[in-house]
Amino acid sequence: MSNSLQSLRKQLDDVDQRLIKSLAERQRVVTEIAGLKANPELPLKDGAREREVLARVSRLASARGLDNYFVESLYRRILEHSVRCQAARQTDSNRELVVAYQGVEASYSHTAARSHFSPLPREVHFHGYRSFAAAIDAVIVSEADVAFLPIENSLTGSITETYDLLSRGNLHLIGEEVHRVEHCLLALTPVPLGLIRRIGSHSQALAQCSSFLESLPDCHIEIEEDTASAARLVVESGDLSRGAIASEEAAARYGLHVLKRNVANQKANYTRFVAIAREPKQADPRLPHKTSLLLTTAHEKGALARCLDALAEHGVNLTKLESRPSAQRPWQYLFYLDHEGGLHEKHVELALAELRKHAEAVRILGTYPRSGARSTDEKERITFLRPKTVASTESKTQPATPASTQSRSYRLASRAQRAEDTVIEIDGSHIGGDTPFVVIAGPCSVESREQITSCAHAVADAGGKLLRGGCFKPRTSTYDFQGLGFDGLTMLHETARAYRLAIVTEVLHPADVDAVAREADVLQIGARNMQNFALLKAVGKTQLPVLLKRGLMASIDEWLAAAEYIMAEGNSRVILCERGIRTFETATRNTLDLSAVPVLRERSHLPVIVDPSHAAGRREWVAPLARAARAVGAHGVMIEIHPKPDQALSDGAQSLDLDQFKALAHELASRARGHR
Ligand code: PEP
Numbered sequence: 001m002s003n004s005l006q007s008l009r010k011q012l013d014d015v016d017q018r019l020i021k022s023l024a025e026r027q028r029v030v031t032e033i034a035g036l037k038a039n040p041e042l043p044l045k046d047g048a049r050e051r052e053v054l055a056r057v058s059r060l061a062s063a064r065g066l067d068n069y070f071v072e073s074l075y076r077r078i079l080e081h082s083v084r085c086q087a088a089r090q091t092d093s094n095r096e097l098v099v100a101y102q103g104v105e106a107s108y109s110h111t112a113a114r115s116h117f118s119p120l121p122r123e124v125h126f127h128g129y130r131s132f133a134a135a136i137d138a139v140i141v142s143e144a145d146v147a148f149l150p151i152e153n154s155l156t157g158s159i160t161e162t163y164d165l166l167s168r169g170n171l172h173l174i175g176e177e178v179h180r181v182e183h184c185l186l187a188l189t190p191v192p193l194g195l196i197r198r199i200g201s202h203s204q205a206l207a208q209c210s211s212f213l214e215s216l217p218d219c220h221i222e223i224e225e226d227t228a229s230a231a232r233l234v235v236e237s238g239d240l241s242r243g244a245i246a247s248e249e250a251a252a253r254y255g256l257h258v259l260k261r262n263v264a265n266q267k268a269n270y271t272r273f274v275a276i277a278r279e280p281k282q283a284d285p286r287l288p289h290k291t292s293l294l295l296t297t298a299h300e301k302g303a304l305a306r307c308l309d310a311l312a313e314h315g316v317n318l319t320k321l322e323s324r325p326s327a328q329r330p331w332q333y334l335f336y337l338d339h340e341g342g343l344h345e346k347h348v349e350l351a352l353a354e355l356r357k358h359a360e361a362v363r364i365l366g367t368y369p370r371s372g373a374r375s376t377d378e379k380e381r382i383t384f385l386r387p388k389t390v391a392s393t394e395s396k397t398q399p400a401t402p403a404s405t406q407s408r409s410y411r412l413a414s415r416a417q418r419a420e421d422t423v424i425e426i427d428g429s430h431i432g433g434d435t436p437f438v439v440i441a442g443p444c445s446v447e448s449r450e451q452i453t454s455c456a457h458a459v460a461d462a463g464g465k466l467l468r469g470g471c472f473k474p475r476t477s478t479y480d481f482q483g484l485g486f487d488g489l490t491m492l493h494e495t496a497r498a499y500r501l502a503i504v505t506e507v508l509h510p511a512d513v514d515a516v517a518r519e520a521d522v523l524q525i526g527a528r529n530m531q532n533f534a535l536l537k538a539v540g541k542t543q544l545p546v547l548l549k550r551g552l553m554a555s556i557d558e559w560l561a562a563a564e565y566i567m568a569e570g571n572s573r574v575i576l577c578e579r580g581i582r583t584f585e586t587a588t589r590n591t592l593d594l595s596a597v598p599v600l601r602e603r604s605h606l607p608v609i610v611d612p613s614h615a616a617g618r619r620e621w622v623a624p625l626a627r628a629a630r631a632v633g634a635h636g637v638m639i640e641i642h643p644k645p646d647q648a649l650s651d652g653a654q655s656l657d658l659d660q661f662k663a664l665a666h667e668l669a670s671r672a673r674g675h676r
């Protein structure tokens with residue numbers, strides 16, 4: 001190694017030492033503050049103070065020439081950890097804690113347990129057990145203090161074994177953790193995908209990645225005990241052609257290489273874990289709580305309904321109801337209920353007193369802080385607010401226009417089918433109804449890592465949550481740039497992930513839908529494909545929201561009929577995007593039909609957004625059209641941006657540069673606030 005490299009690395013080591021020293025110092029002060037927060041009058045979490053800290057470090061970072069987005073995201077983690085530590089101190093003792101989980105190190109259970117227990121002020125030891133029952137038994141015989149087990153998955157549903165174990169012994173739920181599962185394909189070295197011949201994982205993980213695995217026809221699939229064991233086997237075999245589906249943490253723990261991220265059929269995959277102990281835990285009333293109950297009802301008509309009514313009457317919101325057969329009494333059932341609110345709350349106390357009158361037996365499994373209750377509240381960070389428009393309320397009282405053909409060509413998309421506006425959730429942000437005005441932005445095409453990174457930075461900086469970028473480009477001329485394809489998609493995915501943005505990207509061919517859906521958060525159907533019915537059906541079979549652009553020559557009802565194709569396949573999450581239509585006018589690239597917005601909002605419950613970029617064709621006209629879109633009641637806009645518009649490989653003339661975008665985003669945010 002050259003001397004200069006060695007000396008620079010030594011400098012880095014010294015800097016790291018100082019950083020860790022500062023973090024330890026910070027942690028000491030956090031702990032002192034935790035002592036003051038024993039006073040129940042003080043809030044555990046102070047949103048205004050957190051925003052102040054973030055703004056200050058962001059300014060300091062900029063002044064030192066650092067990427068302020070990077071520093072802010074580091075600080076979000078630091079603040080989140082501080083709040084969790086302070087909350088844990090309020091109700092936790094200093095004794096060592098032993099946590100039992102099922103599996104081996106770096107399994108999803110282990111990772112989730114570490115994230116749940118790491119803020120505790122005491123030493124925590126994690127022990128892996130072969131089975132769920134063994135982990136529970138360890139708690140019963142006091143070998144461990146807490147068992148940490150998965151109880152439900154957002155794709156595969158309840159984990160019934162955990163429910164059945166809960167009815168055993170006198171155990172208590174003391175916490176929950178919702179953990180995002182991100183399956184990756186791991187291998188010993190960065191070999192091309194085609195060289196992998198055997199892939200092992202837990203049977204559930206393999207099932208959740210079935211469409212990716214089907215795309216590797218020459219590969220042998222092997223079921224292993226759990227995902228992390230599969231990763232370990234790859235290492236032990238030393239076989240370069242062997243792979244495992246497991247988490248990124250497993251890759252880090254076993255020294256494996258991530259060949260491909262996010263290989264699951266569905267992107268949003270969460271597992272909820274529960275912490276189970278011998279004794280209940282004291283509640284801190286400053287945190288939002290949840291309570292879990294186990295009840296049996298008399299074997300008579302309406303018994304369960306009366307129990308549920310008791311909760312509803314007292315305004316207690318049920319979050320989960322699961323029934324399991326009773327082991328003792330054939331054809332009798334145990335009902336597991338989760339509801340919002342803690343036992344320390346008056347309305348919960350009243351509801352449970354009422355419930356007891358109607359149930360045969362009620363056992364309180366536990367009352368505990370809701371998962372995420374201790375993390376930064378995302379809702380506090382919303383920047384774009386949309387004025388309430390009259391369209392949605394008017395439409396409910398006015399008769400449909402006689403010219404409308406809505407009844408025959410579309411039903412699911414129609415207002416008659418659903419009076420309420422549809423609100424679509426995309427990775428924690430919302431579009432539609434009365435939710436804040438959304439700004440989607442990004443380049444026409446993904447061109448390079450630098451270009452997409454600059455755009456992602458600008459979007460995140462402006463408070464945006466959705467990054468657009470075309471990888472498969474529908475170009476009028478076959479000689480024009482056609483997009484970077486799947487390489488571009490990987491770039492887009494990795495960049496969006498780093499900036500915590502969701503991805504909107506176009507899919508051109510039905511055969512590509514599954515592969516694009518694995519990396520995107522919203523699938524875009526371009527104007528030229530609005531009536532490509534095979535493509536509409538294919539995206540209708542996915543679980544992702546679809547952004548459906550209006551065809552160049554399509555009437556509003558033809559457009560809604562196209563939305564119906566997607567919805568009829570079972571996917572009701574369609575966002576309509578007006579992007580200009582062809583008229584005799586040639587001054588603009590297309591004619592932006594803003595009247596489509598109120599018409600659509602009358603005829604349909606679906607969210608409507610506007611793309612002023614493709615309509616205008618010139619960047620000078622994008623801002624006024626975006627303002628107009630907001631004024632007529634659109635739920636958002638989608639805007640093309642580029643760090644160097646004059647060098648863009650597609651649609652440069654209509655792309656805003658990053659400063660222009662910043663100004664527009666800022667204006668949309670501040671003007672909207674004024675209108676509220
Ligand atoms: C795009 O959004 O990049 C695009 C190709 O738009 P349209 O389909 O509206 O032309």
Ligand code: MN
Nearest residue numbers: 444640650651
């Ligand atoms: Mn474009």
